[in-house]
Amino acid sequence: MDTKLELATYPVKNARFGQKTAYKDGILEIDKDELVSLIKEDKRVASADIDMALPGEKTRIVFIRDVVEPRVKVSGPGCVFPGVLGPVESVGTGRTNRLSGITVMPSAQYKPTILSGNNAANAGTVDMWGPGAAVTPFSSTINIVPVMKLIDGISELDAHTAIMMAELKLANRLAETTRNLKPENIESFALFKVDDSLPKVIYVLSFMTLAYNPHSFVAYYGYCLHDVMPFLIRPQELFDGVITTDTRQGHGRKSTTWHWMNQAVVYRLFREHGKRLNFLGVIMQRTRFESELGKHVSASCASEMAKMLGADGVIITRTTGSGANFEDVIMTLQACEKKGIKTVLLNPEWGSADGSEPPLLVYVPEATAMVSTGSHEAELKLPAPSRVIGAEEGQMVIAEPGDKPFSPWSEITWNSYYPVTGAPDWFGTMSLAAEEY
Amino acid sequence: MPKIRVMHYVNQFFAGIGGEDKADVPVGHRQGTIGPGKRLQELLKDSAEIVVTAYCGDDYFNNHTDEATRAIVKIAQDHNVKMLVAGPAFASGRYGFACAEVCHAVNVSLGLDCVTAMHPENPGIETYKQYRDRRVFALPTTEIVSGMGETLPRMATFLAKLAAGAAIGPAAEEGYIPRGFRQDEKASKTGVDRAVDMLLDKIAGRPFTTEIPVEHLEAAPVAPRIVNIRGATITLATSSGVMPQGNPDGFKAYRNNQWRKYDISKLDTMKGTGWDVLHAGYNNVFMRDNPNFGVPLDAARQLEREGVFAKLYPYYYMTTGVNAAIPVMQRIGREMVTDMKAEGIDGVLFVST
Amino acid sequence: MVQITAMTMVGKQTRANRIVAGTSVPHPCGDPSAPPDADRALRKEIVRTALEVLQTDVEQPTVFTPKITFTAK
Known part of the structure; x- marks a missing residue:
């Protein structure tokens, strides 16, 4: 019998800076000095401040490197973000408290040393209002933004570690405010035995990592996943933050840590478990093998694992617009269908700014069931904000090396959702779709 | 309010000039409606008025496409029309091609909204999809002319909607053949909810519709091998x-x-x-x-x-x-x-x- | 034209008719983990195969695999 994980939710309806850090009746009070000194404990951080953005404000946040939800373990083994904030102990049981409706969203600047290629750092932007708000979930959360500058001469890996530690420590501190308080609601997640006639479903959670990067993009219990073959996890682990990401990269091209701990497909499959389906588990599939041999072997391995577990069907998602990654995903879909496992591919599309180009890179006859979460190449026109968080007056922003600098105080037009943190919608979190005209 | 002025385009057959033997008749026009235009006007009621009908023989159009479209655009311009309706062409390939070309030409040179109708496998649909004009719409029809009775009311409804200046939604909703544009929409369910529904339908063998249709790029010609x-x-x-x-x-x-x-x-x-x-x-x-x-x-x-x-x-x-x-x-x-x-x-x- | 690529699926989709499978996305012609001599020999074999493919009749997108050994990631 599977042991349950309880997620206890403490919704944050409002937040403000004050004399102490405390949660009461939906209001989070934050002692700014306390949190700033927490960040400054790390000598790699040259300067730090904390700002806050509320939904609906005409505020633009820039130099975003990641997003995380404040959570803390209150019973059961391990901690939230095991392997990073504490020892490696299998998590996903006991109780975890979460502050919902609020994020920690680090904005950080440093001098990058990798200046080209897909291992270069990049930074994202979030608008709390207007057209930019429609494409990211982070326009409807209260965002606590540590604004940091890192020391000169910092290495790429140290830059990542400094940003991540600041982010996770802050999130952990905020979630600590809920300890011993009564939650608004508790939801249990367990893979209990169900009626055997229900369709058996596996989630193939494919994610891109780069074998050669300082950080591979995705770490499991703090261990950077490079060119690993697919592996099976207890889905509840995700809710306890077993996945952390490369916090040098805040573009929409990367799934944020927030998306991993609020994994929309896993939430949904748990909630359907025992009702409409039998949720068997999550196969974590690292993608973007650089050779076709690697891609084929990974596809074979993931599909064989799903078959062995008795899956009738799989949902497959991906995490980047990389074409090389898409090949791995399509090969996996083909391999599953060939073994008699029904597939649905859930993903955003390409299609160019006016929607006239093919939505996908490669088509195979087996891909008969696909759900689109909209194009990530549609035009985004963002009006000028009233306030900017993360940049000094008059400063230009370079989202990634080689990009044209832009002024965050001005109107911006992008032919891509990538520059926006949290967009595109890789896991079907939002209600975006695409229609044919 | 004055009625929206519309031009109707038909081939020699529907203009009542003759069949295959008259397929080389050049572009001409008559005031008011001819053939299917009469019934279409009845259905349009007060929403729009077909003030002129242009016609051309199918062979003539196919052999003198540039000349014919220029002449047809001029008729539209001279009659100060605000909209064009062409066909329906059913499965007739040359007629369908002419309808698609005329719609494109009138749309591009005069900026008018255009509506046509033909069978989805009519070669004219390829032309229509190639041009991808945002304001040209083709409605699907049966292969044979016996579908006229149910096609004309759909054309009239669509024209009336355009005449009233209403926004035109996605192809599946409005009933026209998609041109190949995709646009983001807000759905009533999250992406993951739709994915779970689709998977359960697929496993159970129930019908479902993929949200991303399979597209095929055209084959590229093969370069001959290097001999020496x-x-x-x-x-x-x-x-x-x-x-x-x-x-x-x-x-x-x-x-x-x-x-x-x-x-x-x-x-x-x-x-x-x-x-x-x-x-x-x-x-x-x-x-x-x-x-x-x-x-x-x-x-x-x-x-x-x-x-x-x-x-x-x-x-x-x-x-x-x-x-x-x-x-x-x-x-x-x-x-x-x-x-x-x-x-x-x-x-x-x-x-x- | 012959396309040398480690993503032959994309090559086929974009209708390249003559495709030679490369070693790896970031280094299609060679293997940086091999000793320099072996790497050069590997690259020569890929180019030699590509030249042969230019002299071969095809009817549709076709993938040719050079006779090489490499360490793949």
Whole structure:
């Protein structure tokens, strides 16, 4: 019998800076000095401040490197973000408290040393209002933004570690405010035995990592996943933050840590478990093998694992617009269908700014069931904000090396959702779709 | 309010001039409605008025397309119409093609909304999808004319909607044949909820509709094989973003829109001879260290010396290909090929990352 | 034209008719983990195969695999 994980939710309806850090009746009070000194404990951080953005404000946040939800373990083994904030102990049981409706969203600047290629750092932007708000979930959360500058001469890996530690420590501190308080609601997640006639479903959670990067993009219990073959996890682990990401990269091209701990497909499959389906588990599939041999072997391995577990069907998602990654995903879909496992591919599309180009890179006859979460190449026109968080007056922003600098105080037009943190919608979190005209 | 003035386009048959024997009749027009236009006008009621009907023989149109469309556009202009309706053409290929061409011409030159109707497999639909005009709509019909009775009311409803200036929604909702544009929409359920529903339908064998249709690119013509490689000039080309130090021509790492060729006539290898890499789609470390991985000059030079082929072209062609727009890349490809042909190149080794 | 690529699926989709399978996305012509001599020999074999493919009749997108050994990631 599977042991349950309880997620206890403490919704944050409002937040403000004050004399102490405390949660009461939906209001989070934050002692700014306390949190700033927490960040400054790390000598790699040259300067730090904390700002806050509320939904609906005409505020633009820039130099975003990641997003995380404040959570803390209150019973059961391990901690939230095991392997990073504490020892490696299998998590996903006991109780975890979460502050919902609020994020920690680090904005950080440093001098990058990798200046080209897909291992270069990049930074994202979030608008709390207007057209930019429609494409990211982070326009409807209260965002606590540590604004940091890192020391000169910092290495790429140290830059990542400094940003991540600041982010996770802050999130952990905020979630600590809920300890011993009564939650608004508790939801249990367990893979209990169900009626055997229900369709058996596996989630193939494919994610891109780069074998050669300082950080591979995705770490499991703090261990950077490079060119690993697919592996099976207890889905509840995700809710306890077993996945952390490369916090040098805040573009929409990367799934944020927030998306991993609020994994929309896993939430949904748990909630359907025992009702409409039998949720068997999550196969974590690292993608973007650089050779076709690697891609084929990974596809074979993931599909064989799903078959062995008795899956009738799989949902497959991906995490980047990389074409090389898409090949791995399509090969996996083909391999599953060939073994008699029904597939649905859930993903955003390409299609160019006016929607006239093919939505996908490669088509195979087996891909008969696909759900689109909209194009990530549609035009985004963002009006000028009233306030900017993360940049000094008059400063230009370079989202990634080689990009044209832009002024965050001005109107911006992008032919891509990538520059926006949290967009595109890789896991079907939002209600975006695409229609044919 | 004055009624919206509409022009109707029909072929010689529906204009009542004659059948196949009259297919070469040139463009003409008559005031008011003819043939199916009469019933269409009744259905349109007060929403719009067909003030003129233009016609043309199917063969004439197909053999004199430019001339015929010019004449038809002029009739529309002279009659100061605000909308065009063409057909319905059912499965008639030449008529369907004419309807699609006329709609496109009138839309482009006069900016008018156009509606036509034909069978989805009519070749005219290919023309319609090629043009992808935002304000030209084709409604599906049966293959045969017996579908006239149910087609005209749909055409009338659609025309009335356009005449009233209403926004036109997605193809599936409005009933027209999609032109091939996709646009973001807000759905009533989250992406994951839709995915779970679709998977359970698929497992249970219930009907479901994919949200991303399968698209096929057209086959590219096959270049004939090189018969005499020992006499051939071969060039190297790459989309890996290998370029001279410091990106002198200002390439973009991502969504690039240009190409160049750079001199390698005096070199035997790309390693350590002053090259740089700019490409956001892969890890550039290896390529930077040894650009022969993307421009295999060392190997090509050896094979040239061994006489496997006659001559290595003194430049290599390059671009940076990552997330670029397809039309941009097609243009780059065409320009490169034009240059290669002018330079007498027989074969291309194109390396892509 | 012959396309040398480690993503032959994309090559086929974009209707390249003559395709030679490269070693790896970031280094299609060679293997940086091999000793320099072996790497050069590998690259020569890929280019030699590509030249052979230019002399071969095809009817549709076709993938040719050079006779090489490499360490793949």
